[in-house]
Amino acid sequence: MINIKQEVEALEEELIDLRRDFHMHPELGFQEFRTSKIIYEYLNNLGLEVKKIAKTGVVGLLKGEKPGKTLILRADMDALPVTEKTGLDYASVNKGLMHACGHDGHIAMLLIAAKILVNHKGQISGNIKFVFQPNEEEAGALDMIKEGVLEDPKVDGAFAIHLWTPLKSGEIGLAEGPVMGALEEFELTIMGKAGHTGSPHEAIDPILxxxxxxxxxxxxxxxxxxxxxxxxxxxxxxxxxxxxxxxADKVEIGGTIRFLFKDEEKEKGILLEKFERVIKGICEAMNVKYKLDFIPSNPALLNNQDMVNYVRKASIETFGVDDNFVKYRSMAGEDFAEFSQRVPSVLYFIGNGNEEKETNYPHHHSKFNLDEDTLKYGVEMHIRTAIAFLNNKN
Known part of the structure; x- marks a missing residue:
């Protein structure tokens, strides 16, 4: 019988050290070269079958000693173009880059979970793919899928954790159905005619x-x-x-369109038509031209009810309470959605908001930080959900 809590607590110092090291050395999407190298070597030293995928992505395959299903446990690796202002001893040493979304914690939790699960593969039926995904902020999951991460062996389900400062430390954000918004990004250029501000009638003002x-x-x-x-x-x-x-002769505008629709493809098309109609109408009225590019990102993230049940049970075993659940949804985009559209999946949130520890800043903020006391819960949740899913014959 595995004493999961005891094994996780024994590795908590290593867990925090890993997280701090990744935090100090953030890398943008598809540029996670140092991060990828460390992960590859760590998984290889555990005796897993390890391969690179989607440029900087890493997948470690654990084969249980009994046949069964195949599960993905996923962590994202990329950082953000944010200048860190936390003042931490382990603050970013890479100028203008920061782990301001919790991915450093995600990596560390999954590595430690892999280390513990490897030691108990005799009690595992089936396979676990430890998936370390690049470029989550700009839809790297689809690249991994196109390169076959859901095949050989074929994947039956997927779990992911997001450490989340809008929730209080100790809370679990969990809901079935759509839980994170579909996302379209856009770049818009409004083109006028340059001139002197003293002679506006001789120019065409794109700023107005x-x-x-x-x-x-x-x-x-x-x-x-x-x-x-x-x-x-x-x-x-x-x-x-x-x-x-x-x-000015032109103005460049960039932004995002987020939505949770019942019929996503149909309603998205209608929304984007409305979006361009407004732009076109104003441009015609004000005698300017425009160029509009939509940049597809990710669909809505859909949590499977059965997978939600695994998380609920594991959470009660991990935290010892059943009143810390928050039915949580967010309009933030998350490209784990690509997995959720293809296999039964769930992404859930582990609260990290603690005002006393100053870990209540929003994601993507220059003072964002994690409540490191919650990392061990993430490890335990990974282990409990994986074992429960693989050893359930239904």
Whole structure:
């Protein structure tokens, strides 16, 4: 019989050391070269079958001593282009880059879970693929799927954990059905005619047109979409103009469109048509031209009811209580959604928000940090869900 808590606690110092090392050395998507190398060597030293996939991705295969199903346990690896301002002893040493979303903790938890599960493969029926995914922030999961991560052996289910500061430490965010939003990104260029601000009639001002577009786009989500279908249109960047007395020749705008629709493909097409209709109409009215590019990201993340049940049972065993569940959904995008669209899956949230430890900053914030006392719970949850799923013959 495995004493999971005892084995996890024995490795807690290594768990935290791993997390801090990854935190100090963040790397952007598909550039996780150091991270990937460490993971590959760690899994190889455990005796797993290890391979590189999707540029910097790593997959370690554990074969149980009895035949059975195949399960994915997934962690994401990439960091963000954020300048860290935490002041931590283990703050990022890579200028302008930061693990501001918890992926450093995800990697460390899955490595330690693999280390413990390897020692008990005699009690495992089937296979576990420890999947370390690159480029989650820009949809790297699909690259892994295209390169066969769900095959050889064929995958029957997938679990993933997201450490989550909007939830209090000790809480578990768990829900069935759609739990994270589908995401489309966009790049929009508004093109006018440069000129002197003292002679605006001789120019065509793209900045004025852009301000109209930015404000009017908000009317789509409040006036044209069913209020029971969450929709969020956000502008993340604007760039235009070179001087205070110069009318710009163009303005570049970038942002995201997030949604949770019942019929995702159909409703998404309608939404994007509305989006471009607003832009086209304003541009025609204000005599400017435009160029609009949609950048597909990820579909909605769908949690399977049976997989949710595994997590619920494992959580009660891990935390010893059954009143720490929060039925949680978020409009943030998460490309584990690609797995969830293909095999029974669940992504759940382990709360990390602790005001006293200053781990309650939002994700992608320059002062984001993790409550490291929660990492051991993530390891235990990985182990319990994996064993329960693989040893259930139904």
């Amino acid at each position: 047109a852009s301000t109209n577009i930015i404000q009017t786009l908000q009317s789509i989500q409040t006036r044209e979409i069913d209020p029971l279908l969450p929709t969020v249109i956000m502008i993340g960047k604007i760039n235009g103009g070179t001087g205070r007395n110069i009318i």
